[in-house]
Amino acid sequence: MKYLLSLSILALPLSAHALLATCTVSATGITFPAYTSPGGATADSTGDIAVTCTATLVIGTGSYTIALNAGSGTFVNRTLKSGANALTYNVYTDSARSIVWGDGTGVTQTESDSYLILLTPTTRHYTPYGRIPAAQNKPAGTYTDTLTVTITY
Template sequence: MPAFMVAVLYLYPSVAPAQSTTCSATTTGVSFGTYDPFASAPLDSTGSVSVTCSASTSYIVALSAGQGSFASRTMSSGAHLLAYNLYTDTLRTTVWGDGSGSTTTVPGSGTSASYTVYGRVPALQNAYVGAYSDSIIVTVSF
């Protein structure tokens, strides 16, 4: 039974500056590891977004769609695609996006907090052997 390697999903911070308060974000990518196209269960993994602000403030954390759409993000290996998505909850029911469509953002407040990014690659995809990846931009608005 062949297995397919899935590369790390990279999360890149992008911060929108405000008046006297500054905030920064650091990320840990979602690494799915090896994907087995014959497995009946989806492949789940997590990453994180950490926000640090110079003063206590309210903010919103949004994620871009990457190469695909919010309905179905895609990782690529050359011309080959593998569907996945990112969620705000452990059950993986609420898509983490920019608030458009049926996506949600994550609100926060204070001077520092860390948020888990829940990733899922659906089962039984007809994937080619290769290293798949996508890049997501993390935006903190305050």
């Protein structure tokens, strides 16, 4: 059996305002390759989170933190769902897929960055690394989950 798998990363139409800058966030979800069950191999894929900041008053330095919620599961076992069926997966901050991207609680870490705020927009991209562990025995279907991106600065 093969699955169509997709993870949406929801970047709310968010504009955060600070004294020095306005920042917006956009995201491209993770689309996993087809997963074969039973006994499918590990499935890896990536997405993109883009943060764009523009100075509103003066040029200076700033920083922000990017957090992801747990979606429909927990940070230990996020779940892609198809009706009542679920595949476990997770999202990581690193290509080795060893650091769970979350809200900074428990085993999770957030992404943080500092930048020079300019009068012209500056965009930085961050890669969420997704992984579905091997050998999950689930029926065929379209499995999805939605994560929310939160930018704090």
